[in-house]
Amino acid sequence: MRELATDLVLALNWTVFGYVVVLDLTMLLLVLAGARRVAAGRRWKGAEGHDEIFASPLTPAVSVLVPAHDEEAGVLDTLAAALGQRYPALEVVLVDDGSTDRTFQLVADRYALREVVPHPTAALPVDGEVLSVHRATTGDPLTVIRKTSVGRRSDAVNAALNLARYPLVCMLDGDSLLESDALLRVARPFVEDPTQVVATGGVIRTANGALTDRGTVLEPRLSRNWLVRIQAVEYLRSFLLGRTGWADANALLIISGAFGLFRRDLLIEIGGLDPRSLAEDAELVVTLQEKLRRERRPHRVVFVPEPVCWTEVPETWQVLGRQRKRWAHGLGQLLWKHRRMMGNPRYGVVGTVALPFFLLFELLGPVVEVVGLASVVLSAGLGLLDVGTALLMVGLALALGTLLSTTTIAVEEFTFHRYRRGRDLLALLAAGVLENVGYRQVHAWFRLRGLAAALTRRAPVWTAMPRVGFVGGTPLPDAPADAGGQQAAGDQLTRVRS
Amino acid sequence: MTHVLVVDDDPVIADLVAFRLSRLGLRITVETDGEAGLAAIRQLRPDLVVLDWMMPRMNGLEVCRAVREDPDPALAGTPVLLLTAKAQEPDLERGFAAGATDFVTKPFSTRELVSRVTAALPAGSVSV
């Protein structure tokens, strides 16, 4: 009996170890593949010409949809950044989704809102009641919808979709900061290939700690909070692996909700955002891919490998736990809803590679990791643990994880190098090591709980992240000088000629 | 001496414009964002402002509107030349509605810029 138990536990230990090695190696390969692509783009960008696209009458107009619930801390910043986008033709549709704070009042004062009769362009079902629609009288192309909240972001977005007028739509979270040419960058694939491109997305990064002003990032800096730093490494990596490699195979699944651009007519065709989903944006992309593949319509989902959007990430374990649980729950829902696509060659690479990958590594990953930890503890308890072997295995797994993080940061430094301060870079490297001890395990626990919630079909709960708003600031004069206009602020830079 | 303020967030363009206008015997001040630009207008009271539309911190239109709404009539009347790549019909409408005196569209020609600046300034302030 004891022998059987020994064999079982040992087999379990080896399986888990093998899984971790395979997972990390796969990720490493994907990171390297992504890095190759990004590096090739640095020598010659392939398609220059943002100015041409900006000035071209063929550039399609964009409706930016901003759902906002109790966002008084940052709503004016978000609007200023959206309306100040360097883009030839856009409108912003803000949805005040049952705010109980001064969100609406602030916007009404700033943009001299005037109540108007709405001009619906679609008739998607909306559960909340639309109370009134307003338009700015300051000349800014801003429409504001006031509606009662049903506690779902998707409902607010659908209400906005009903009033959006332009052929492309972009959904923007209230806690995101855009680079001033973000829209131009992610819209470029639509301009160049209007008949095939159906959705595009850009790179998302962590905004915590960055110097910002009225919704634009003046200088990216790393937060002092280690939890945020680890997430910064996570975001860097997920961009390199999850995105660029997948996009090549036209199997891109997740365009982050923080910043993506879609064709409006297709969103209307699929009935808007799924009201039950907790991962609305990933859901949306998969639904689009499913529909278009099934109907054999040509389509491309394009990933723009340039940082365009900065988002605020959780600063505490508690909030992070809620967020990651929700993501895992949403992923579970998504894979269940689209289970027919899984492994189905009819859906191309999405069916045969992308979805199984998500099932195996994203959804089931935490199960294996938690079981693995438990089995190590168990074997120690049973006195089966050979300390030397165990340490070696753990050490190997750690080294592999560290190599993965370090490679990611190396790619960042060799390509974008947005963190200009040396100490930020050191902190990132340290965070890459720390991620593997503690963070990774706790993260697995959060995701396991999300998976459990999905399995028990718990009613989705959409909890908003508490927002602190962004802190403005002037870049320090001692920041390394560069040729660009980054340190545009401050009177000390006034130059006088005569 | 006639004083011109140049506000553009692209330092290469700002420098080029400043250089070209300084050859006309004008005094030039350069600012690289909207907010600093507005502060400079209020403080230095230039005779003309060459203003980029798309800028961080405060865009050209906001600056223009703020100047026109200033309680001091002399300041509110400062001629403003918008230098911008936004030049489709609705953009021109919005620009003039915000109080722009004239437009120079990017890509621009320095000769055209010189002509428009000369035209916007009182006669005799430019030495050619």
Add this chain to the structure above:
Amino acid sequence: MTTAAGVALVLGMVLAGLVVVLLLAVGLQHRQRTRTQARDARRRAELMPTVHALLDDDGDDPAPGPHVTSAPALLDELVLDLLPQLRGSDRRVLQRVLATRGVVDRAAADLTARAAWRRGRAATLLGSAAATDHTPALAACLTDRSADVRSAAARALGKAGDPASVAPLLVSLTGPRALPVGVVGMALLDLGIPVLPALRTALTEGSPPARALAAEVLGVHGDPLATSGLLALLQDRWQPTEVRRAAAAALGRIGSPLATAELTQLLATGPVPALQRVAAEALGRIGDPTGIPTLVSGLHATDPGVRAACADALAALGDEGRGRLRVLAIGTSPAGRAALSALDAVATARQWRRPVTPR
């Protein structure tokens, strides 16, 4: 077990070694980059007066002096950065600088290089330098094996401005290595008015994508001579929807009342809402009051987009159109709401168009 442990140990050390190498590389790269950036900024600042002096020459055909030909390679970069921002004589001066410094010849040689990024960069550069004598070589790149190079070649042909490139550009829209419509469209727009006759011909003789694109570009230029060709496309029910949609939109932009009858017909019978919407928008742009009755019945369409487009078009049709809207703007029927909303939009626009006046 011991061999496994040994292998693991070796592997672990290899991994650790790799991490150390990467760390060192990152550190070195960061230091190097900071230095290079500072140096480049300094050099750029030093070269700026040279560029300013070039643009300051009043003469129409100044030959760049020896200080230009002997300046460091960074000058080329500066000039290439500045080129897209300038036009007229300024642009010609900078283009001549590039030619004198041999940049153009080197790029022309690079068009057949092995590395795709070299070919692409060379094409981009030839476009910026407006080197029209390289049109055939650039046109050959329209069928390059790399998609990025094909697009770069199309853009470059547009910027170089040789009207002869219109034919290869239109051909590049079809075939196994077809170029995206938008890239070709921007190139055609860059070529400007000289290519209008070729585009008019393409309305009848081109492939379906070429017909649609030609229609769109002719519309953007507002070319009245294209009206009859576009009307023929619109009347032909066998044309693909995309071609008819582009033709309708173009007729709206051109604004000739000759198209009113055909557009009202399309609005009334258009098989798909997308075509009806475009027809309504076009009628609004043309502003011919004979379109009013059809637009009014369009207010009762089932597609909300068509209703909104008809209401907006009526609002754009002057007093007569707005009068009809005011009559209809009652109640909560979809048509009534659409009418109310369009009138409201007019009122809001009036509010901000009032110019800000100094107090």
